[in-house]
Amino acid sequence: MAKPLQLTDMTGRHVALSAPAQRLVTTYMPATLFTLSLGLEDQLVGISNHDTRQSLVKGLLDGRSPVQVGSRSAGINLETIISLKPDLVLINDKKDGARLAGQLQQLGIPALLIRAESLDQVQQAMDLIAKATGHQSQARRYKALTRQLIDDLTRRLEGTAPVAGYYGNGGDLYRSVNAHMYQHELLQLAGIRNVAADVPGFYPKINLEQLVRWQPQFLVLEQGKSGRLADQLDSTELASLAALPRVTLPSAALWHMPSPVAAAGAYYLASQVHPKKFRDVDVNARIGRFYQQLLGKACLSPLPAAAQAAPCN
Known part of the structure; x- marks a missing residue:
């Protein structure tokens, strides 16, 4: 039986999970990228409206179609998030992020506020999401x-x-x-x-x-x-x-x-x-290798030579 998790998000809020999260909702682009880079595409049930327009996100989703839950600019649809029955929602700490996290908490839906304005904070976000989902090995990688x-x-x-x-x-x-x-x-x-x-x-x-x-x-x-x-x-x-x-x-x-x-x-x-x-x-090839090692596809690199060397299926 999975053990409960006690987490502290990137604003100091304490969040409890009864078990590692299996159903995830992300409400802004960086959180989506963190989640997909950890190999959690099968667990991503909700995503912000603008994310799927990006070729990198499309490539990582590989044909999957998470439900769109709104956006920071147009507003997040709380009802849609509730309908997805997520185990965890990832929210930007800026603007009204804290308010949304509070609303979800009152409804019994755990939410983590993410703050990433440096490479160290990106690593912290990856570690936090990995711990919440039981994917620490991917974060170490x-x-x-x-x-x-x-x-x-x-x-x-x-x-x-x-x-x-x-x-x-x-x-x-x-x-x-x-x-x-x-x-x-x-x-x-x-x-x-x-x-x-x-x-x-x-x-x-x-x-x-x-x-x-x-x-x-x-x-x-x-x-x-x-x-x-x-x-x-x-x-x-x-x-x-x-x-x-x-x-x-x-x-x-x-x-x-x-x-x-x-x-x-x-x-x-x-x-x-x-x-x-x-x-x-060969800078393009070196970056292509980084994408291959991290994301599993060199073709996701934005540099043409790397993509041509290893085209996506």
Whole structure:
């Protein structure tokens, strides 16, 4: 007989489970990625509305169709969650996450609040979900694979001076990331000094004067969907910025959000900013191998060469 579990979520709430959770509902993208990366696709009965639009999530679900339970922007459908009879619901701690967790608790449905704004917190989230579901070995495997990739990256960049870089949000070039945000750590790992590190706020607003004064040497851009960044860079006042070397993160990669594949994003960025340090390695193949080892499919890598080498069925 399975033993009861006593858990503490990432906001300090104590949550009791009568047994390891078998039916899971996730209410936002990172929690879905954590769950699927732990090999829990058969136990995922509910998912946020936007998640299944992403190719990475589709590939990991492999034809499965969890029920959509709403989204953070449009609102989570409490009735739908209740109807799924979940053993556990995973919720973002931001906005009204605590209120939703409280409502579920009153209904006898356990919920964990997830907070992941760093690679350490991503590992903590993976460990927490793994403990709640009895899949600790998968979380240890994730930790080992991520450590190997980051150690390789760190070794290659040892003694390399960081490049001053500016990170542009996919919806607006004048929205960046500061030292309290997840993307900042990816920049640091990739050997990039984030020029906007000290600007307060979530996706802080940057003005043209600041951009010019910072004199970044490299641009890291989210791909976005509207093409707004390209239009902004075409403007006359940004001519000097538009001439800088840049890398655009593939939107399908989901490297711009807390994710179990984030280490691959840092590795890729570093190879673009410091290419001489990666001359002896096929970066696409190395990242494809990471995806194969972690997720079981190299074709889920957003880098074309890796996908072509091992196409998905």
